[in-house]
Amino acid sequence: MQYNLEEIKNKVYKKFMDSTNLEKQERFAHTIRVMEMAEKIIKSNNLNIDLNKAKIAALIHDYAKFYDSKELLAYAREYKLNCKDFKNNYKVLHALVGPIIIRKELNIYDEDILDAVKYHTTGNEALSPLSMLIYVSDFVEEGRDFFEAKKFREIALKDYIFAGAKISEFTIDLLKKKNYSIHPNTIKMYEYYKNKL
Numbered sequence: 001m002q003y004n005l006e007e008i009k010n011k012v013y014k015k016f017m018d019s020t021n022l023e024k025q026e027r028f029a030h031t032i033r034v035m036e037m038a039e040k041i042i043k044s045n046n047l048n049i050d051l052n053k054a055k056i057a058a059l060i061h062d063y064a065k066f067y068d069s070k071e072l073l074a075y076a077r078e079y080k081l082n083c084k085d086f087k088n089n090y091k092v093l094h095a096l097v098g099p100i101i102i103r104k105e106l107n108i109y110d111e112d113i114l115d116a117v118k119y120h121t122t123g124n125e126a127l128s129p130l131s132m133l134i135y136v137s138d139f140v141e142e143g144r145d146f147f148e149a150k151k152f153r154e155i156a157l158k159d160y161i162f163a164g165a166k167i168s169e170f171t172i173d174l175l176k177k178k179n180y181s182i183h184p185n186t187i188k189m190y191e192y193y194k195n196k197l
């Protein structure tokens with residue numbers, strides 16, 4: 001099914017721009033930059049990924065970002081996601097619960113797009129090309145100006161899977177250093193792609 005990009009963009013815009021909340025406005029700008037980065041990576045890597053699907057996945061990847069963690073947890077319980085994985089790990093909730101909310105509110109049912117939303121924060125083993133594209137684009141979009149984002153951006157424009165492996169390694173190291181809990185999918189991602197490093 002072909003979804004209408006402009007229609008979805010307007011819905012996401014309304015979701016993020018209907019208030020004076022600056023954080024929400026910046027989140028919309030971020031989703032546009034992720035969309036632009038995804039297109040650049042598709043072109044520079046010569047990928048056989050449907051551009052319309054990639055743009056939609058980028059636009060909606062953070063759709064659930066501004067639901068509070070209580071609400072997200074309630075969804076997670078209702079849909080029987082493994083809640084023990086979220087303990088002290090609320091940052092991943094907006095990604096894992098995102099597909100549930102997106103199905104309901106945006107009527108998007110394409111599993112490839114929904115997987116890209118689901119795995120954009122943690123990654124996973126054997127990601128589809130679209131899921132890897134969104135995982136990488138989210139990290140290296142041009143608004144991110146820290147050292148690794150710049151370095152991995154350059155890599156992503158040549159070899160986006162190698163960039164994904166580097167991002168996964170960096171993320172695991174960072175979470176360990178900060179003593180944060182690590183979601184099982186984050187570990188699966190690293191274990192699956194570490195031989196590319």
Ligand SMILES: [Fe+2]
Nearest residue numbers: 061062095121
């Ligand atoms: Fe996110």
Ligand SMILES: [Fe+2]
Nearest residue numbers: 030061062138
């Ligand atoms: Fe994001």
